[in-house]
Amino acid sequence: MSNDVYVVGVDMIKFGRFPDRSVPDLGAEAALMALDDAGLAIKDMQALYCGNLYQANAMVGQRILQQIGQTGIPVVNCANACATGATAFREAWMAIKAEVYDLVLAVGVEQMGKGLLGGGGGGSGIPKEGLLGGGTMPTVFAEAGMEHARKYGTTFEQFAKVSVKNHHHSTLNPKAMYQIETPLPEVMNAEMISYPNTKLMCSVNVDGSAAAVLCSERKARELGLMSRAVKVRASVLTSDPWQERDLVMPDVNTCTRLAAKEAYERAGLGPSDIDLVELHDCFATAEILHYENLGLCGDGEAGRFIDEGHAALGGRTPVNVSGGLLSKGHPLGATGIANIYEVTTHLRGEAGKRQVEGARIGMTHVIGLGSACGIHILERAG
Amino acid sequence: MSEAEARPLPAVDYLKIPADGDPYLEGSKCSACGAIFLGSRKICSRCAARDQMETIRLADTGTLYTYAIVHRSFPGVDVPFVSAVVDLDGGGTVKGNLMDIEPDPDRITFGMPVKVVYRDALGRKDKDGNSYLSYFFVPRE
Numbered sequence: 001m002s003n004d005v006y007v008v009g010v011d012m013i014k015f016g017r018f019p020d021r022s023v024p025d026l027g028a029e030a031a032l033m034a035l036d037d038a039g040l041a042i043k044d045m046q047a048l049y050c051g052n053l054y055q056a057n058a059m060v061g062q063r064i065l066q067q068i069g070q071t072g073i074p075v076v077n078c079a080n081a082c083a084t085g086a087t088a089f090r091e092a093w094m095a096i097k098a099e100v101y102d103l104v105l106a107v108g109v110e111q112m113g114k115g116l117l118g119g120g121g122g123g124s125g126i127p128k129e130g131l132l133g134g135g136t137m138p139t140v141f142a143e144a145g146m147e148h149a150r151k152y153g154t155t156f157e158q159f160a161k162v163s164v165k166n167h168h169h170s171t172l173n174p175k176a177m178y179q180i181e182t183p184l185p186e187v188m189n190a191e192m193i194s195y196p197n198t199k200l201m202c203s204v205n206v207d208g209s210a211a212a213v214l215c216s217e218r219k220a221r222e223l224g225l226m227s228r229a230v231k232v233r234a235s236v237l238t239s240d241p242w243q244e245r246d247l248v249m250p251d252v253n254t255c256t257r258l259a260a261k262e263a264y265e266r267a268g269l270g271p272s273d274i275d276l277v278e279l280h281d282c283f284a285t286a287e288i289l290h291y292e293n294l295g296l297c298g299d300g301e302a303g304r305f306i307d308e309g310h311a312a313l314g315g316r317t318p319v320n321v322s323g324g325l326l327s328k329g330h331p332l333g334a335t336g337i338a339n340i341y342e343v344t345t346h347l348r349g350e351a352g353k354r355q356v357e358g359a360r361i362g363m364t365h366v367i368g369l370g371s372a373c374g375i376h377i378l379e380r381a382g
Numbered sequence: 383m384s385e386a387e388a389r390p391l392p393a394v395d396y397l398k399i400p401a402d403g404d405p406y407l408e409g410s411k412c413s414a415c416g417a418i419f420l421g422s423r424k425i426c427s428r429c430a431a432r433d434q435m436e437t438i439r440l441a442d443t444g445t446l447y448t449y450a451i452v453h454r455s456f457p458g459v460d461v462p463f464v465s466a467v468v469d470l471d472g473g474g475t476v477k478g479n480l481m482d483i484e485p486d487p488d489r490i491t492f493g494m495p496v497k498v499v500y501r502d503a504l505g506r507k508d509k510d511g512n513s514y515l516s517y518f519f520v521p522r523e
């Protein structure tokens with residue numbers, strides 16, 4: 001029998017703002033939902049990998065078990081910026097791939113404040129934000145988008161169309177933070193945060209959690225879980241290779257290209273085999289870059305890709321049918337497992353109104369600035 | 383007159399203010415692979431060579447690589463401002479504010495020549511009341 005790894009249970013809570021709840025509480029809810037989805041119990045799990053960023057020093061995984069069952073299993077807490085959830089999932093995958101365990105739980109959870117992320121500039125002396133340029137996330141990704149505009153003439157309107165599309169998709173997703181249409185003029189005329197990203201082109205800071213139960217092939221067959229199982233065809237994590245500008249301009253492109261190449265090679269697949277993609281649209285500008293980085297279109301064709309509707313539900317390669325980070329929301333540590341939930345749900349044919357018809361293979365992608373890129377390719381098993 | 387009043391401090395450590403000369407930006411160049419970095423360092427993150435770094439003076443001219451126009455920032459930060467990534471002539475990339483230009487995408491062109499200028503750090507002082515000198519970019523003819 002192969003050492004392939006399967007997702008046999010997965011779920012996420014509806015993203016939102018839950019200031020009265022705790023991080024372990026939110027994580028425990030998703031963990032129980034994923035266990036229920038698999039028809040398994042916490043006592044069946046042999047290890048827990050927990051992704052959380054803002055309480056990375058606070059044993060979140062163990063505190064989840066203190067809520068749902070302290071079985072004494074190994075717990076690893078991990079943080080990897082916005083790739084945190086994907087990293088936890090990948091560690092779980094690796095533990096099974098290495099044949100150390102048969103059943104592992106991965107949880108991603110985050111509780112977010114409101115407002116701008118990044119910048120600050122720390123250190124001694126005087127504050128640097130707005131003195132040495134901008135370091136907020138909307139600014140970093142605006143500069144990355146303008147680099148694309150410089151190379152290929154990509155327009156503000158094309159970037160804005162990404163947000164129109166993803167907000168539209170989220171009207172079909174009851175677990176998204178928002179279910180609101182945002183027509184193009186509304187997106188373009190929203191408050192400008194960092195040109196070319198308006199407020200409606202920035203991901204939503206929300207609280208959320210998601211969890212997955214991963215299983216060896218042997219165990220999945222033994223437990224009769226193969227009919228709804230989804231196979232992990234590739235799991236890849238990269239950091240950012242040296243680029244000439246990356247000490248002043250974080251590079252989200254090269255690490256994504258590196259990860260995509262390796263993921264396609266490991267899966268023995270190409271971009272044309274992918275039926276849907278959940279990619280890291282932390283800002284509308286970022287989604288445009290990743291069409292090309294993931295090979296969904298050729299270099300310089302991303303503007304046309306959005307213009308011609310190829311990334312929309314019903315298009316050639318639907319992207320972020322969940323609503324994406326822009327409208328579903330972006331609880332940093334949960335995002336990488338929430339996108340596993342989205343793709344798995346489509347591969348099972350259970351995505352309701354937003355179902356990508358006949359989806360057999362899907363891809364998830366996240367970027368943690370600094371940088372980390374996590375990519376997974378999933379395939380329907382049944 | 384005290385020392386602190388007489389001489390501003392550099393806003394970042396790669397900005398050098400000689401006692402007898404003009405301020406400049408300092409970089410390091412790897413003599414093994416040619417990669418250029420801001421400030422001083424010992425190991426090259428491009429080729430991993432050790433102890434091959436030579437300290438260099440970066441140019442005061444360059445071209446605009448990319449930018450963003452920042453309209454919302456942290457409390458106390460004046461907006462809008464242009465956050466600019468500039469490729470310096472002769473190598474090295476620096477980020478800073480592009481000044482003396484309308485913060486309007488129709489006025490800003492990729493590849494436009496810019497000059498590095500050294501000015502007071504927008505009136506920002508540290509908790510001891512020290513003034514700082516920073517660097518900015520301005521359009522160049």
Ligand SMILES: [Zn+2]
Nearest residue numbers: 412415426429
């Ligand atoms: Zn070198």
